[in-house]
Amino acid sequence: MRAYLLRRLWQSALTLVLATIVVFLGVRALPGDPALAFAGEERDPASLAAIRAQYGFDDPLLLQYGTFVANSLQGDLGRSTRTDIPVTEMLAAALPVTLELAVLSLAVAIVIGVGAGVLAAVRQGRPAEWAANAVALLGLSVPNFWLGLILILYLAVGAGLFPASGYVPFTEDPLANLHHLVLPALVLGTGLAAVVMRQTRSSMLEALGADYIRTARAKGLGPGALIGRHALRNSLVVVVTIVGLQLGGLISGAVVTERIFGLPGFGKMTLDAVFQRDYPVIQGVVLVTASAYIIVNFLVDLAYSLIDPRIRVAGAAT
């Protein structure tokens, strides 16, 4: 088990390094010049050169990358070329917003997705399954931004049940904070819920047909224990995998959703930074996002072994 953990950690670190290289080169491959964006109207070569020199954009690429890595390791991600605020400060402000949105969306996705998936499997071939399938198809097909706009139009502006946009920090007013996040979490969660639902349904069907379910029935267990205990636990591995894999989609979905609901999270920060060619901010955002992705996948691997004891042994054996 320990060897397995070490190997996974090493792989994670390697992935992270690769991610920094890709984003570092990717940002610089974009058309556009941060100095131009920063200088605005003042375009004389001298001031442009000064800006480039100040942020190190005139150094050779390798040196720039080396500086970026060395500074990152010391917790310094540079300063925004647009606002001159340290990137770490911006991240610290935006991270909780996106994190909260992601967690709430996941909760929405899991509650709706697993619930509907189990229902569809248990009521196979009956109206409840058709309904669940139809809703899942709808959830997959409807684009985030459209659903967001519709919800704002009817639930926020029309019915006035929720605020249409904006954000209140949790520390200031927890209730208002949640109130602001209900609609964004719904929008972001439904797409994932549809994916989770379909996976839950198919793995649940497989589990329900397994020999151990026959054994459990022969023991005299009722439907609650059969489905909730014996079958669901066996289906969860698949669900956890999907949730882990879908995290990427969740992050990119957050960009759009945050934009629509005016949330000051990672999404908004990324968009602004890309438009401004704000290299340090883009790098910082991607670094943190990649780290989050890697950490979540690591946790997913650990979750497997908690859910299914056979995986624990397989991991330990290698």
Next chain:
Amino acid sequence: MTGTQLGAAGAGTDGVDGPGRGTPVLTVRDLSVGFTTEDGTVSAVDAVSFDVWPGEVLAVVGESGCGKSVTAMSLSGLLPRAARVTGSVLLEGTELVGAGDRRLRRIRGDDIAYIFQEPMTSLNPVFTVGRQIIEVLRLHQGMSRRQAADRAVELLTLVGIPSPARRVGEYPHQLSGGMRQRVMIAMALACDPKVLVADEPTTALDVTVQAAILDLLRDLGRRLGTAIVLITHDLGVVADIADRVVVMYAGRVVETAPTEDLFDTPRHHYTTGLLGAVPTAGRRASNGRLQEIPGLVPVLSEQPDACTFADRCPAASDRCRASRPPLAPETTDRTVHRFACWHPAGHRADLAAEPPVDHQERP
């Protein structure tokens, strides 16, 4: 629906076929099972009747598709909803066919317990074996977690699992096939059932392990007074541990007798066919080959008024195809031997006298 075969045979309701003492724990009469599928109905079991006495091992044998497992599952209503079950299954006088789900759940695992073929897949891979035993104890015996955990260790000891206190915390994949089947037996015996239905319990196991598991089953059945209904296609297993045998073919009981009688004097040609297909050291068919029964078990959409074995039977006549032979008894001084055949086979000695013609050994 055909009439009660036992009744028609004039044997009364029960009490004749078994050991002849006490009352049967399980009485099955005219049990029929049909399935409604997209391609129409399939008759899987047709008017099956038998009794099981406490402490005895009753083997139900036949090829795949003969309705053995369906019969076993229908005893406690374990078949899917698509199954139509008629007839009667009495557990100590209580009717189980048509009983409510709640009532059947109380009986399953408590009065009627099951062991299945694949110990590999029949245990839930994500729970420790202890937890799976504890679950059934808490469900039916209302034990506390602690009591049930202690009892689980006792049960593992009972079925001969070494260092049970450690094994109780292990997962199925950490145990060998034989150990897993022992766990299944422990789980099945947890609530001291009156009837244990063992559906091909040794088929998936190594030959060396099979004997040990069979010994364990017979031993525990005798000691605890549990009646065992053993579903198998393996006549070697039958000879080893069964007291009586029910031979099924295409959903019907075609012959039933005490084990010794059946092996000595099989009367139905299906039974002789099955026996002929068993390899035996020392006994060689004249051409040195095992005899097989030609053809396959038919899938019937309805039960014909004919012998369903006629198409594969060496002794079949027009009569066999025109009317169904009743399961008629032949009583000797001690035992009852029943068979449904118009042209019953004789003793095994007679069979040996009429082997298939073999040209090569002829001088």
